[in-house]
Amino acid sequence: MKRAIAALIGALALGPCLADPLPxxxxxxxxxxxxxxxxxxxxxxxxxxxxxxxxxxxxxxxxxxxxxxPMYFQAAYALDRLREKAAEDPSILESDVLKAANEGDMKGMMAGGMEGLSEIINVSHAGMSVEEFQADARAWLASTEHPTSxxxxxxxxxxxxxxxxxxxxxxxxxxxxxxxxxxxxxxxxxxxxxxxxxxxxxxxxxxxxxxxxxxxxxxxxxxxxxxxxxxxxxxxxxxxxxxxxxxxxxxxxxxxxxxxxxxxxxxxxxxxxxxxxxxxxxxxxxxxxxxxxxxxxxxxxxxxxxxxxxxxxxxxxxxxxxxxx
Structure with missing residues (x-):
């Protein structure tokens, strides 16, 4: 009986919290x-x-x-992978946008607009299977610290x-x-x-x-x-x-x-x-x-x-x- 009363009191106490779908x-x-x-x-x-x-x-x-x-998270991931690839093979930096991205020049990178951003993503993402890419992306998201937060x-x-x-x-x-x-x-x-x-x-x-x-x-x-x-x-x-x-x-x-x-x-x-x-x-x-x-x-x-x-x-x-x- 005491246990039932205690459970009822607990339920009543939790009621308002459970009633709010957006706490x-x-x-x-x-x-x-x-x-x-x-x-x-x-x-x-x-x-x-x-x-x-x-x-x-x-x-x-x-x-x-x-x-x-300060940028889409997929773009931050792409920049990390671009720099890694460029360190191994600098010849991939074929455009001003790619060179700016590799050097951390945000103004130069953004001068290319969405086409330039797509270029960065293309170079950094290509050459992997979908499964390899997704595993790498998950690991990056879980381990890489945001620059300000x-x-x-x-x-x-x-x-x-x-x-x-x-x-x-x-x-x-x-x-x-x-x-x-x-x-x-x-x-x-x-x-x-x-x-x-x-x-x-x-x-x-x-x-x-x-x-x-x-x-x-x-x-x-x-x-x-x-x-x-x-x-x-x-x-x-x-x-x-x-x-x-x-x-x-x-x-x-x-x-x-x-x-x-x-x-x-x-x-x-x-x-x-x-x-x-x-x-x-x-x-x-x-x-x-x-x-x-x-x-x-x-x-x-x-x-x-x-x-x-x-x-x-x-x-x-x-x-x-x-x-x-």
Whole structure:
């Protein structure tokens, strides 16, 4: 009897914590908008009810689920591997962009724009099987320390967003990552970091070739070059190719996600578009219009008129990182 009473008291004490699906979010309008939307589409008696098979939610990765400063983490990985390869064979530094990257000249590297960044990724990623590449990427994320946070790159996922993914899954949403990052890089860690399996990652596709090793083993080799860029207007295209349905919820943080939110919220019935605004220069980074990575200008200007939720990281989040709880 005493044990039963103790258990009841414990359950009552835990009740309020368990009732909050987003404990790392402050009680602001952003949190309320998320919960109101989820409750509206899961209420079978409401006109806004959406069947479980249509509850598709898509999330950008860089800057939305994980940090992206001072550069995309895949770019930081590519730079490390480029320097290693150049130390062994300097002849691979065939362009000004590659030379600047090897020397740590960010201005020179960024002068090449996305094409230059793609060039760096091509040289650094090619020549490995997909399995070798993903194992190497996982090891790098787990062991390499970010230059300012004191955390490893892999620990710099956002706790409030991980909670949101869990909340949506608990409400029978199917959650996808839709990112401009490379598909093999993101699939290397998405399941461990977010509980998102590889088949639910829609991303930029590099050229991959089926080969047989000298020992007779079939494998997929990364050969360099870009097959499809899943960014900006490419994101809706990638969603239709990879998912086959218009989502009811889209979450991003930059103008690279604008068309994904625009297309998602243009559909019939209840829809939610959400942009994460990086306003927290103390706990993370503060940036928007002038950033080389994660630029947010059009989305910042139009979110209000379009009814998109603009999450203010500094005010809306009680906690930032999953890696230092």
């Amino acid at each position: 790392s979010w402050n009680n602001t309008g952003s949190k309320a908008a998320i919960i109101d939307f989820v409750e509206s589409v899961t209420d079978k008696d409401a006109d806004t009810f959406v069947p479980a098979e249509d509850r598709i939610a898509v999330f950008d990765n860089d800057g939305t689920l994980i940090s992206e400063q 004191g955390l490893t790159y892999g620990d710099m996922t956002f706790q409030p967003m991980v909670e949101l993914l869990t909340y949506l899954r608990d409400q029978n949403f199917k959650v996808y990552i839709v990112t401009g990052g490379g598909v093999d890089f993101v699939r290397a860690f998405a399941e461990d970091a977010y509980n998102v399996p590889p088949e639910q990652v829609v991303a930029t596709l590099g050229n991959t070739e089926y080969q047989i090793s000298e020992g007779g083993t079939p494998m997929l080799m990364k050969t360099g070059g870009i097959f499809f860029i899943d960014d900006k207007a490419g994101k809706p295209v990638g969603i239709m190719r990879g998912i086959g349905k218009r989502p009811v919820m889209a979450v991003g943080n930059s103008d690279g996600d604008f068309q994904m939110l625009e297309w998602t919220t243009a559909g019939a019935g209840p829809r939610l578009g959400m942009l994460l605004h990086h306003t927290d220069g103390e706990r993370e980074f503060a940036y928007d219009r002038d950033s080389h990575f994660g630029k947010l200008a059009d989305g910042l200007d139009q979110a209000g008129d379009r009814g998109w939720v603009l999450v203010d990281m500094a005010n809306d989040w009680e906690t930032v990182w999953t890696g230092n709880q």
